Amino acid sequence: xxxxxxxxxxxxxxxxxxxxxxxxxxxxxxxxxxxxxxxxxxxxxxxxxxxxxxxxxxxxxxxxxxxxxxxxxxxxxxxxxxxxxxxxxxxxxxxxxxxxxxxxxxxxxxxxxxxxxxxxxxxxxxxxxxxxxxxxxxxxxxxxxxxxxxxxxxxxxxxxxxxxxxxxxxxxxxxxxxxxxxxxxxxxxxxxxxxxxxxxxxxxxxxxxxxxxxxxxxxxxxxxxxxxxxxxxxxxxxxxxxxxxxxxxxxxxxxxxxxxxxxxxxxxxxxxxxxxxxxxxxxxxxxxxxxxxxxxxxxxxxxxxxxxxxxxxxxxxxxxxxxxxxxxxxxxxxxxxxxxxxxxxxxxxxxxxxxxxxxxxxxxxxxxxxxxxxxxxxxxxxxxxxxxxxxxxxxxxxxxxxxxxxxxxxxxxxxxxxxxxxxxxxxxxxxxxxxxxxxxxxxxxxxxxxxxxxxxxxxxxxxxxxxxxxxxxxxxxxxxxxxxxxxxxxxxxxxxxxxxxxxxxxxxxxxxxxxxxxxxxxxxxxxxxxxxxxxxxxxxxxxxxxxxxxxxxxxxxxxxxxxxxxxxxxxxxxxxxxxxxxxxxxxxxxxxxxxxxxxxxxxxxxxxxxxxxxxxxxxxxxxxxxxxxxxxxxxxxxxxxxxxxxxxxxxxxxxxxxxxxxxxxxxxxxxxxxxxxxxxxxxxxxxxxxxxxxxxxxxxxxxxxxxxxxxxxxxxxxxxx
Ligand code: ADP
Ligand code: MG
Numbered sequence: 037x038x039x040x041x042x043x044x045x046x047x048x049x050x051x052x053x054x055x056x057x058x059x060x061x062x063x064x065x066x067x068x069x070x071x072x073x074x075x076x077x078x079x080x081x082x083x084x085x086x087x088x089x090x091x092x093x094x095x096x097x098x099x100x101x102x103x104x105x106x107x108x109x110x111x112x113x114x115x116x117x118x119x120x121x122x123x124x125x126x127x128x129x130x131x132x133x134x135x136x137x138x139x140x141x142x143x144x145x146x147x148x149x150x151x152x153x154x155x156x157x158x159x160x161x162x163x164x165x166x167x168x169x170x171x172x173x174x175x176x177x178x179x180x181x182x183x184x185x186x187x188x189x190x191x192x193x194x195x196x197x198x199x200x201x202x203x204x205x206x207x208x209x210x211x212x213x214x215x216x217x218x219x220x221x222x223x224x225x226x227x228x229x230x231x232x233x234x235x236x237x238x239x240x241x242x243x244x245x246x247x248x249x250x251x252x253x254x255x256x257x258x259x260x261x262x263x264x265x266x267x268x269x270x271x272x273x274x275x276x277x278x279x280x281x282x283x284x285x286x287x288x289x290x291x292x293x294x295x296x297x298x299x300x301x302x303x304x305x306x307x308x309x310x311x312x313x314x315x316x317x318x319x320x321x322x323x324x325x326x327x328x329x330x331x332x333x334x335x336x337x338x339x340x341x342x343x344x345x346x347x348x349x350x351x352x353x354x355x356x357x358x359x360x361x362x363x364x365x366x367x368x369x370x371x372x373x374x375x376x377x378x379x380x381x382x383x384x385x386x387x388x389x390x391x392x393x394x395x396x397x398x399x400x401x402x403x404x405x406x407x408x409x410x411x412x413x414x415x416x417x418x419x420x421x422x423x424x425x426x427x428x429x430x431x432x433x434x435x436x437x438x439x440x441x442x443x444x445x446x447x448x449x450x451x452x453x454x455x456x457x458x459x460x461x462x463x464x465x466x467x468x469x470x471x472x473x474x475x476x477x478x479x480x481x482x483x484x485x486x487x488x489x490x491x492x493x494x495x496x497x498x499x500x501x502x503x504x505x506x507x508x509x510x511x512x513x514x515x516x517x518x519x520x521x522x523x524x525x526x527x528x529x530x531x532x533x534x535x536x537x538x539x540x541x542x543x544x545x546x547x548x549x550x551x552x553x554x555x556x557x558x559x560x561x562x563x564x565x566x567x568x569x570x571x572x573x574x575x576x577x578x579x580x581x582x583x584x585x586x587x588x589x590x591x592x593x594x595x596x597x598x599x600x601x602x603x604x605x606x607x608x609x610x611x612x613x614x615x616x617x618x619x620x621x622x623x624x625x626x627x628x629x630x631x632x633x634x635x636x637x638x639x640x641x642x643x644x645x646x647x648x649x650x651x652x653x654x655x656x657x658x659x660x661x662x663x664x665x666x667x668x669x670x671x672x673x674x675x676x677x678x679x680x681x682x683x684x685x686x687x688x689x690x691x692x693x694x695x696x697x698x699x700x701x702x703x704x705x706x707x708x709x710x711x712x713x714x715x716x717x718x719x720x721x722x723x724x725x726x727x728x729x730x731x732x733x734x735x736x737x738x739x740x741x742x743x744x745x746x747x748x749x750x751x752x753x754x755x756x757x
Contacts, residue, residue: 060305062110062186064103072102084180088216091180096148103184104133104146107191115146115191117154117176120207122162122619124507126337127197129154130190151193152178162622163205164615174199179208182334185304194334203612207511208330210607214518215329217605221525222375225402226383228532228542229395235378238518239498241326242336243310245367245506246343247319247355248290253748254353260753262634263627264357264422264507267726268643270734271363272751286313290320293350297322300342306335316364317754326372329518333511336369340507356507359425361750362730366426367506371513374498375399385497394543397452397550398528403499404439405553406524407492408560410516410601411437412581414492415503416592417516421627423505424586435584436575437503438562440490446563452547453554489566519607526604528553587715590620621711628718632702635726636695642746643733644688650740651684680739687732698725 060067069078077098083089091099107115116128131150137143155175163174176195184193197206204210215238222236254260259267286294294311301308301324310323322339326332340356347354359366375383383399386392407414414437419427427435441449487493491503504513528549535545559578564571576582583589592598593613602608608616654677662670705717737745 055299055302058299059302059307061303063305064106064184065305068106069099069102072106073099077102081180088181091152093148093152096152098148100146100148100151103151103191104144107186108133108144110186111189112186112191113189115150115193117178117195118192119176119195119197120337120509120511121197122164122206122616123623124509126341128190128192146191154195162619163199164618164622174205179212179330181212181328182331183305185338187304203615204608207333207509207515210515210612211330211333211511211518213607214515214522214605217522217607218375218518218525221522221529221605222383222399223377224529225398225525226377226381226395228398228546229391230377230379230381233377233379233381236375236383237378238329238514239326239372239374239376240329240332240510240514241323241372241498242332242504242510243321243323243370243372244336244339245314245319245321245369247316247360247367248293248347248352249318249355249753251348251351251353253753256746256748257753258638259634260353260355260360263631264355265360265425266362266750266753267631267635267638268730268733268737269362269747269750269753270737272749272754274751286311286320289350289352293347293352294320294322296350297343297346300346301339304335304338304342306339308339314365314367316361319365319367326374329373329514333509333514336510358420358423358505358507361754363750364754368423368426368502369504369506369508369510371501371504371510372495372498373501373514373517382497384494384499394546397448398546400441400445400494401449401550401553401557402524402528403521404557404560405528406517406520407437407439408557409524410520410598411560412583412589412592412595413516413520413598413601414501414513415581415583416589417513418501418503418505418508419586419589420505420508421586421624422507423503424584426505427503427584436566436572436580436582437491437560438566438575438580439499439560440487440493440563441561442487442494442563445494446561449554453551487563487566490562491566515607519602519605522605522607523601585716585719587621587624587712587719590617590624590712590715593617593620618711621715624715625705625711625718628723629702631726632698632722635729636698638747639691639695639729639733643736644692646744646746647684647688647736647740650744651681651688653741654681684736684739687736691729691732694725694729698722698729701725 064072066082069081073081077095080089080091080095081099084091104115112133114130114132116130118126118128121127133144133146134142135145153175154177174197176197179194179196182194184191186192194208196204196209196212198209199205204213218238219236223233226233226236249260257266259265298308298311307325307327308322309325310321312321313319314321324332324335324339327335343354343356356367358368374385377383381387381395383395384403386396415435488502491501493500493502501513501517504510531549532542532545535548536542540548559580562571562575572582581589581592594617599610599613602613603610658674658677658681661674664670665673701717701721705714705722708714708717737749
């Protein structure tokens with residue numbers, strides 16, 4: 037037992053094997069299923085994993101027993117349903133593999149019932165009132181499309197989390213529904229081009245940005261500890277202006293953290309591949325090889341919790357907040373998104389023939405239409421009280437959703453839009469149709485492809501949704517994107533079929549609809565500088581959503597077009613959307629509330645006492661100078677200190693008055709019952725005071741004796757490794 041335990045995921049020594057040998061060591065993947073399950077059960081489980089076939093109770097029992105056997109050999113004693121509530125992160129409740137044996141003793145057991153379904157005490161997870169109003173209980177249910185894995189001494193079972201009345205209380209359930217809607221809609225469209233396609237899969241490759249700070253310094257910053265970001269702190273004299281961090285060599289202590297993290301990630305089946313420094317000091321990025329979307333989302337959630345754990349082992353804390361430091365870049369999570377068939381065709385990549393390219397253009401143009409129609413919703417899907425600091429702050433991405441295509445692809449779409457019906461498709465005897473589509477290079481490497489200001493960029497064989505926050509669950513953005521795309525493809529199919537019904541040949545029908553879409557979706561295409569003021573004005577003119585107030589952006593979820601789209605695709609009902617928005621507004625309010633409290637405490641307990649202390653020290657000095665020097669001379673020598681004392685007194689006065697007003701504004705806002713109104717009150721009356729207070733605090737930081745300043749400064753937080 038002890039020996040086995042040592043071999044479990046708890047062990048952290050670098051394995052001596054190669055990554056291919058320890059990859060997925062702690063995952064009950066197909067290879068282990070094959071080994072630990074009878075073959076007919078293995079077949080039935082594969083059916084459930086691939087095609088969503090339901091699992092009967094007997095099969096589940098055998099699967100559970102196989103899992104338990106495998107896990108026990110790794111020293112595992114507990115299991116948990118691992119789910120993704122509407123808060124950040126994941127939730128789990130651990131139970132031991134033991135049951136009463138009926139004779140007063142215990143036996144190790146894990147039944148199919150416990151594998152498949154559980155009732156966590158769900159009352160403390162946010163539900164936007166669904167559970168209160170409709171049904172008091174929620175349950176978690178196994179998602180067989182994501183394999184179970186072992187962390188420490190626990191077998192983790194990925195699950196959806198649902199109210200007894202059927203509403204989703206998590207991110208995974210609607211994500212799975214959106215994937216299934218997209219799979220159906222995209223397969224039907226893919227069949228226009230390839231008759232052998234049975235399934236279209238959605239792929240996701242995320243790139244995770246993060247900061248590392250020294251654990252000791254972190255502990256001395258109540259704001260980092262409680263809110264994940266610095267609420268005060270003057271910029272260091274040097275930050276990222278030399279651009280010397282990006283792709284620079286990685287500091288040794290960080291490398292050792294990364295290595296450890298990568299080994300543990302690989303053992304959990306997360307195919308991590310890329311690591312590098314990011315733009316800001318102490319900022320880094322990690323990216324895996326892309327995977328099927330649902331699995332990729334789970335892996336990102338798992339990686340984020342793994343990062344936190346491994347960082348502590350190396351004396352670091354990992355910051356996933358979107359904007360931990362003022363004045364340097366924040367962190368995001370690029371979501372590389374694409375569709376591919378079971379026959380191996382990447383639908384968003386150009387091909388060799390003009391038929392392949394018509395397929396390529398079909399999927400690109402439908403994506404543009406979906407993003408155009410739902411640009412406000414997509415913005416809402418990435419919006420949060422924390423990500424709002426990053427959006428529109430002269431760093432990717434702006435608070436307006438637009439799509440970058442690059443010059444090559446733009447030229448192709450323009451050509452298609454402008455050509456006449458006759459020129460476009462001509463009948464050519466036995467060779468069938470000839471499409472007039474300009475040659476598209478198979479590798480679409482556009483120089484301008486590095487337009488980092490675009491929130492939704494085409495990058496050769498996929499779109500890259502770059503507005504997602506570093507801390508967010510990717511599922512939130514992908515639920516919106518997948519559903520919008522599914523609905524769009526459904527509409528496309530209906531229109532093409534209608535033309536074909538009228539007698540138009542298939543290609544001609546497709547091209548006709550695409551030309552219309554290219555014209556309609558034009559406002560979403562933008563290749564210029566997304567940070568410029570001109571773009572804001574232009575975007576407004578184009579009718580794109582330019583709202584910047586977070587609680588108002590959430591309204592997009594409840595617009596008639598969003599509700600229609602989510603209901604038509606079967607992903608979320610009006611009731612669910614309403615409930616989820618309640619959670620969004622409530623979370624926004626709580627985040628601002630906590631920040632306000634922490635800021636108030638820090639100001640009263642750290643800043644004002646220290647500033648006052650230093651001030652009286654200066655005042656003493658002024659007094660003494662008057663004793664030492666003749667009055668005129670003393671006056672001259674004291675001039676600088678007197679000025680400083682006055683400035684400090686004014687700043688501390690300003691700060692304490694503002695903190696008082698902030699407390700009052702909170703009191704008023706807290707009395708509001710309606711979640712949306714309350715969030716708006718926090719946005720309008722509480723949040724704006726943060727910056728005002730900070731400005732004065734940061735001024736004090738510059739003048740107060742460094743020895744007396746109790747908080748670690750930016751230069752320490754960002755440069756100590
Ligand atoms: P960059 O930083 O230049 O955008 P990276 O290599 O850091 O590139 O990240 C690219 C990410 O995109 C990786 O996670 C990669 O697996 C993923 N990716 C590549 N091709 C596809 C695709 N067709 N669909 C989805 N993701 C993809
Ligand atoms: Mg990228």
